[in-house]
Amino acid sequence: MEVSRRTFIKTTIVGGVGVSAFGFSLAPIYAQARGLKIDRTTETRSTCPYCSVSCGVIIHTIGDKAKNVTPQVVHVEGDPDHPINRGTLCPKGSSLEQEIMNERRLLKPQVRRPGSDHWEDISWDDAFNEIGRWVKKTRDETFVEKDEKGFTVNRCEGIGWIGGCTDTNELNYLAVKAMRSMGVCYFETQARV
């Protein structure tokens, strides 16, 4: 009877004291195996979010799909199979892990008051309200309904928007709708660079 591969291997290692398929004593190796601390990672292909080159990356994560464990990124590297970058990454892409895991990541909104030398924490509600008041005030003071030739332009020239390369398509869609509806012309994103 043909012995299956799994049976062939497993039946030669019984109870922690056994022999390999070719008769080598595995007792000392088994003792070593019991003492090994084993980490499990997964690798996921993704795209660097920073610029339009769209380099491929591989993200190494510990704890994916484990119960009661928050997955944690432990390493990000260029994807060597990706036709765009073939594994290489620029300095920004190389530091992607830091964007995810660095302890200095901002986790709450902050504001720096005029003339101040430091940032202060501010609640989301207060931030929304304050931004809303400033946007309305600035738009009211700088809105241009007609240009010098008398054409209706409805421009808001006192506000500019700078987007970031990690902004999602969904956020950018909303930003375009919001800003253009207010007449904002100075609208740019670093991702276009």
Added chain:
Amino acid sequence: MFSWDASINRVHQLAEKSTPARELLVFYATVLATQKEIYESLRTKRDWLPSGVLENDLSVLREHVPFFLKSVLSVAPPALVEQADARDELLFEYWENRSDKLFFPKAFLQPYAQWSVQSGVFSKHTSTPENRCPYCFGKPQLSVLRVTESGSESGNRHLLCATCLSSWEFRRVVCASCSEEHPFKLQYFKSDEYDHVRIETCESCKQYVKGIDLTRLGLAVPVVDDVATAALDLWAIEKGYAKIELNLVGL
């Protein structure tokens, strides 16, 4: 690229340390030295090149069987001694089926297969399944990460053939046995004890291949470091995984 000298140097280097795998390494050192002699003999044989057909090359290969058996049996455990057999029929059987349970045919034919590739007799095919050797259709013995792109720090993945010891490019995040690509089905296990070695498993087929990361340790020799890290194989077996291809110490 596989080198007999680098492999022999590495196995002696690792065998000098008193590790649990020392017995395996000492045995494998003799196997490598024996294989190297056979390889050199074939390579330097005047007016002869492999034909690409085992049947036609057997008359030359048979000359080395007594030497091979004598060398290996001098260090082999009793269970392996009982299996000692490099008759033609077994050589054909291995060549046809590539069973890793046939130690003697596999170990004996590796130098021949390697020389057949290097001499150009086995050319690279483009229609081979990606998880089989494009030169001799062998199964993957190991997964190896090494940098091939200038300016990159990421390792390109290669599979090392169990028969001819050639390597071919293979994609990352893909099972080397069943080609599963879902990242959650593919898991990588490693221990701090062996920072450059990991067990690459697949939950779809429950098989694994050992991965040697040369970007973490450039001095490693994949076939030797595979033997030296036998503890990881035992761990994987206990977890229910089967290795795609057993190595020459049966793990």
